[in-house]
Amino acid sequence: MLRGEALAHAVAGICFPFTAIAQSRRSFLAAAWALRRHGIICLRGAGSSQDMTSIRNEIHDLLENIRSNNLSNLQNIAYLNLPDHRVLKGYSNFRDADRPVINYRVKRPDGRTGSDAGMIDIFHPERLSFNLGKTIQNCLHENLIQKLLLASSLNQLKVKCRNLYINQGVQDTRSYHCDGRSLKFKSFVYLRDVNELADGPYCYVKGSHRHHRLWSLNASFNQKNQLDPYEFGQLQGAEAISLFAKAGDMVISSQKGAHRGHPQQPEAKREVLVNMYQR
Numbered sequence: 001m002l003r004g005e006a007l008a009h010a011v012a013g014i015c016f017p018f019t020a021i022a023q024s025r026r027s028f029l030a031a032a033w034a035l036r037r038h039g040i041i042c043l044r045g046a047g048s049s050q051d052m053t054s055i056r057n058e059i060h061d062l063l064e065n066i067r068s069n070n071l072s073n074l075q076n077i078a079y080l081n082l083p084d085h086r087v088l089k090g091y092s093n094f095r096d097a098d099r100p101v102i103n104y105r106v107k108r109p110d111g112r113t114g115s116d117a118g119m120i121d122i123f124h125p126e127r128l129s130f131n132l133g134k135t136i137q138n139c140l141h142e143n144l145i146q147k148l149l150l151a152s153s154l155n156q157l158k159v160k161c162r163n164l165y166i167n168q169g170v171q172d173t174r175s176y177h178c179d180g181r182s183l184k185f186k187s188f189v190y191l192r193d194v195n196e197l198a199d200g201p202y203c204y205v206k207g208s209h210r211h212h213r214l215w216s217l218n219a220s221f222n223q224k225n226q227l228d229p230y231e232f233g234q235l236q237g238a239e240a241i242s243l244f245a246k247a248g249d250m251v252i253s254s255q256k257g258a259h260r261g262h263p264q265q266p267e268a269k270r271e272v273l274v275n276m277y278q279r
């Protein structure tokens with residue numbers, strides 16, 4: 001993992017002010033090109049601090065209701081997949097659900113690591129309330145990001161799923177992996193500052209989305225060792241960058257590249273709004 005000066009240098013080349021890419025064709029193309037080349041960029045200040053605070057507060061109130069077991073209102077508007085009471089199973093059912101899904105990640109039954117146990121993954125958070133619909137749409141900038149992804153990948157991509165990740169002291173995060181081999185991007189809007197490794201930043205190996213040798217090496221290692229085909233356990237000395245960012249910043253990455261969420265310290269809290277783009 002890169003640190004200090006080396007990290008600052010590696011990140012400087014992939015950061016753009018959001019207003020610049022929205023207003024200047026030249027910055028827009030520079031960002032699209034950086035995303036194509038490195039697999040990751042960061043757009044500073046995509047969301048306003050009012051919207052970030054409003055989203056955080058509304059979600060906080062909602063989760064308070066779950067904590068105090070005041071579930072009747074929520075159960076009418078969302079599927080609650082609580083640790084001790086599961087109502088839905090499997091990613092495609094969450095993605096295709098007719099309501100928001102509030103999914104608490106739990107330890108794997110077989111005890112394998114990388115469970116993200118303790119993480120709360122909300123599917124379709126924009127449908128939880130009228131106000132969340134508005135504030136979330138405000139900071140996702142879907143039309144502009146679709147244009148950016150078109151310029152970068154030469155493909156017309158659609159929004160396939162919106163999520164809100166809430167990590168509070170999640171330590172068993174999944175290690176480096178990719179989200180499959182097909183064209184897929186995610187945008188991550190940080191809802192609160194992530195300043196240090198202890199906060200659990202998103203991490204990415206720059207350029208790994210087109211590093212075919214690294215992919216085949218990992219694919220054969222995984223096959224030999226009966227691991228998930230998309231794990232990136234063998235990084236061959238390639239160093240990852242950790243994306244420290246302020247509330248309102250948006251990270252965009254190609255999910256073919258090696259990435260992970262860094263394990264957190266027990267007191268740490270991270271909230272990110274995730275948007276998935278695919279063909």
Ligand SMILES: O=C(O)CCC(=O)C(=O)O
Pocket residue numbers: 165179186201202203255259260261262274
């Ligand atoms: O928790 C994170 O930052 C990364 C999660 C992840 O692997 C993903 O969204 O594809």
Ligand SMILES: [Fe+2]
Pocket residue numbers: 177178179259
């Ligand atoms: Fe992933």
